Amino acid sequence: MKRFALFLLLVLILLPLGCANTTSHSQAVYMLMDTSGTYTAELNKAQAIINYLLGTLQPGDSLAVARIDTGSFSEKDIIQKITFEGRPSGANEQKRAFRQAMDTFVANVKGSSYTDITGGVLQAVEYLNETGAGRKTILIFSDMEEELKEGYVRDFPIQISGITVVALNVTKLRKDIMDPRKYMGRLEEWKKRVEAGGGKWRVVNDLERLDRILEG
Amino acid sequence: MKQFLLFQDHPVLSLLLWATLAIVLLYMARKQAHQAIRSFSRVLSTGFRLAARSVLGAEQRLRHRNREVLLAAGMIEVEKEIEREFLRVEAVVKQDLQxxxxxxxxxxxxxxxxxxxxxxxxxxxxxxxxxxxxxxxxxxxxxxxxxxxxxxxxxxxxxxxxxxxxxxxxxxxxxxxxxxxxxxxxxxxxxxxxxxxxxxxxxxxxxxxxxxxxxxxxxxxxxxTMSATAERKLSSSSLTQFVIAGLVMLIAIGGAVINFNLIALPMSEMVGGGSYIGPFKTANVAALVIILVEVSMGLFLMESLRITHLFPIIGSMDDRMRRKMIWISFSILLTLACVESALAFMRDQIAADNEALKQSLAGVQAVTSSADNWIPTLGQMVMGLVLPFALTFVAIPLESFIHASRTVIGITVMWLLRLFALALRLLGNTSYYCGRVIISLYDLLIFPLLWAEEKMSRPRPAAATVQASKEVPQ
The missing domain is CATH 1.10.287 (Helix Hairpins)
Incomplete structure (x- = not known):
């Protein structure tokens, strides 16, 4: 009741100002999936995350899923991208088709030799900025260990202002178990890089609490 | 600070000297200081008292105005009742005695x-x-x-x-x-x-x-004759009306909330779920607009039926025009009610689709629908059809609320003015007595000199006695 009254009051006050408000209220999510080496075994978890995203995103929001492989700065690595239409029934149909496409991809995925996370992030930034969404999020489903093929240059600052980067399911490698400082150093390095580029950094390892992914 | 020390090595002595000097100066300026303090406190006190009087005057004017409004409204009401009674008498006379x-x-x-x-x-x-x-x-x-x-x-x-x-x-x-x-x-x-x-x-x-x-x-x-009894009676009746109408309005708002929830989701199917007007979803705004239009049409319908009298222009229309108005507002209301009913049906479909999608995404086997699933759908459709007409009747308590609120607001403002006047009078008195307290404190500061003055100005009792004893033998 209170919410309705507040809503009514706000509508009456802000309706004349509403036309001038150009803020976008849509949300865009770009998910990067690491397909290198043994990490492909974790892809069923990524599927659960995508399902969660499909259930959470609203009509008008955008979702793209891309793979991280040897050279991720490429449109070819985008597995599926979509902007859900305004009608809820149409959006639901699109979500079903999206899920189908992701199931097919996960069933037939082949591991890559290298892990170009920076390239994937750059591709994500490009896509997210094009959507013009109000809230932009990059989800990186990876162990965050970048391995670049010879000749690939990625040691430069990246511009990700206004974008939240969430590292998901950052698994500990054998060397991390031996020396945890490497794991923490790797995450710290990424945090510095993201924040230097104007973005926000967050790590979510507990996949039981998927609601934390898109908060803030 | 050091420059105020008359004796660098004896600060206490310096302080005492300064204090003595200050006391002497204060003693010398005593008369003028008293006058200044007294004048200042009197100015403040008079100002506050004048302001209080002015506020009380405003309160009295408002009371008078409220009384006039209340009695005028009461008289109109009674006139209507008497007119109605006469119409009934006329009907009886026409029917039976004619x-x-x-x-x-x-x-x-x-x-x-x-x-x-x-x-x-x-x-x-x-x-x-x-x-x-x-x-x-x-x-x-x-x-x-x-x-x-x-x-x-x-x-x-x-x-x-x-x-x-x-x-x-x-x-x-x-x-x-x-x-x-x-x-x-x-x-x-x-x-x-x-x-x-x-x-x-x-x-x-x-x-x-x-x-x-x-x-x-x-x-x-x-x-x-503007009797106090009539005023009290009308005032109490207004307050009762205000409370009752307010209560019914709250119930109506509850109905509007239910109505809003019923049509907000399916409206996104019509106007899109991703578009916004300002910070609000267009679908929500559209649903709200539909409800407000329904309420407006209800008001016009009630007005055209001469049940309420909020818009004199509708009440003064000729009967043909008024009948047209009744049909137009009723048609729009019926159309909107049908639209709402359809939206309520659509809401059920969308909710079922969303649920099915969520279940499939969660990997849960979709629950097969039971044969009685049409009952909530039908219930929602009936609610969608009935609520707009139910909201129509909100015009009656709204009118009572508006009429009663005029009296209630008047009484509230009157009480506030009275309180304000009281506060001003209190401030006036406080400032007056503060002046007297400051004068006393001033005298307390220079009491040694005052005491000395008193001693010096009073004749010595011993000397007077001696003088008297000398005078007795003569």
Whole structure:
């Protein structure tokens, strides 16, 4: 009741100002999936995350899923991208088709030799900025260990202002178990890089609490 | 700080000297300082008192205005009631008493008929037979052995018997006719009785109406003379109306919330779920607009039906135009109600689709729908159809609320002004007494010099005594 009254009051006050408000209220999510080496075994978890995203995103929001492989700065690595239409029934149909496409991809995925996370992030930034969404999020489903093929240059600052980067399911490698400082150093390095580029950094390892992914 | 030390090594001494100097200066300026403090406190006190008086004046003007408004509203209300009572009296007079001449004629006819029937039904005494004298004469004949006489008497007896039987038959026949006439009078009597009863009821009804009109006229008179009783009565009635109307309005708002929730989701199917107007979803705004349009149409409908009187322009329209207005607003309301009903149906479909999608994404086996799933759908559709019409009636409490709030706001502002005036008077008094306290504190600071002054100005009692003792021997 209170919410309705507040809503009514706000509508009456802000309706004349509403036309001038150009803020976008849509949300865009770009998910990067690491397909290198043994990490492909974790892809069923990524599927659960995508399902969660499909259930959470609203009509008008955008979702793209891309793979991280040897050279991720490429449109070819985008597995599926979509902007859900305004009608809820149409959006639901699109979500079903999206899920189908992701199931097919996960069933037939082949591991890559290298892990170009920076390239994937750059591709994500490009896509997210094009959507013009109000809230932009990059989800990186990876162990965050970048391995670049010879000749690939990625040691430069990246511009990700206004974008939240969430590292998901950052698994500990054998060397991390031996020396945890490497794991923490790797995450710290990424945090510095993201924040230097104007973005926000967050790590979510507990996949039981998927609601934390898109908060803030 | 050091520059104020007269003796660098003795700060206490310096302080004492400064204090002494200050006391001396304060003592010297005592009269002027007292005047200044007194004037300042008086200025403040007078200012506050004037402000309080002005606020009280405003409060009184407002009270007067409120009283006028209240009584005027009450008078209009009573005028309406009296008018209504007169209309009822007129209706009674038109319905029942307008036909009184015909009624009277009918009663007269009935009475004439009854009279005639009654006259016909009176018992006519049978006329005495003329041959009784002959029988008497025969009876005078002395008894003899003559057989002729016995035969004649026998014959006479037989004839008499026969005549008696004939007379009795005639009498019974006429009695039967009379009874038939009296029987025929029964329904006429009943009809007459019913008619009189009806007239009696009508007259009683008129008497009751006259009593109500009398009572309302007394109220009207009390209001016209602006009596305190009438004002109190109206004021209390206004407050009651305010509370009741407010309560009903809250219930109506609850209904509007339900209505909003019913149509907000399916509206996204029509206007898109991703578009926004300002910070609000277009679908929510559209749903709200539909509800507000429904409420407006309800107001117009009630206004056109002359149930409420919020818009004088609608009330003063001619009947043809008003009837058109009724149909237009009712048609729009019905259309919107049908749209809402369809949206409620769509809401159910969308909710089911969303649920199915969520279940499939969560990997849960979709629950098969039971056969009774149409019940909530139908319920939502009926609610969608009924709620707009239910919201129409919000116009009645809204009108009462607006009328009552005028009085309630007036009373509240009056009380606030009274409180403000009290606060100002309090401040005025406080500033006056603060001035007196400051003067006392001032004197307290310079009390050594004041004490010395008092001592010096008072004549020494010892010296006076000595002087007196010297003067006694002389």
């Amino acid at each position: 036909t009184y001449p015909a009624f009277h004629r009918s009663m007269s006819d009935l009475l004439v008929k009854i009279d005639e029937d009654y006259s016909q039904s009176t018992e006519v005494p049978p006329s005495p037979p003329t041959w009784i004298a002959a029988v008497d004469a025969v009876a005078q004949i002395p008894e003899s052995k003559d057989g002729g006489v016995a035969t004649i008497l026998g014959e006479i007896h037989k004839t008499l018997d026969r005549q008696h039987k004939a007379a009795m038959a005639e009498y019974r026949k006429s009695s039967g006719t009379r009874h038939t006439l009296l029987k025929r009078m029964m329904p006429t009597w009943r009809k007459l009785s019913q008619t009189l009863e009806k007239v009696g009821k009508t007259i009683t009804g008129l008497q009751e109406r006259a009593q109500v009109i009398d009572s309302r006229m007394n109220d009207y008179e009390a209001m016209r």
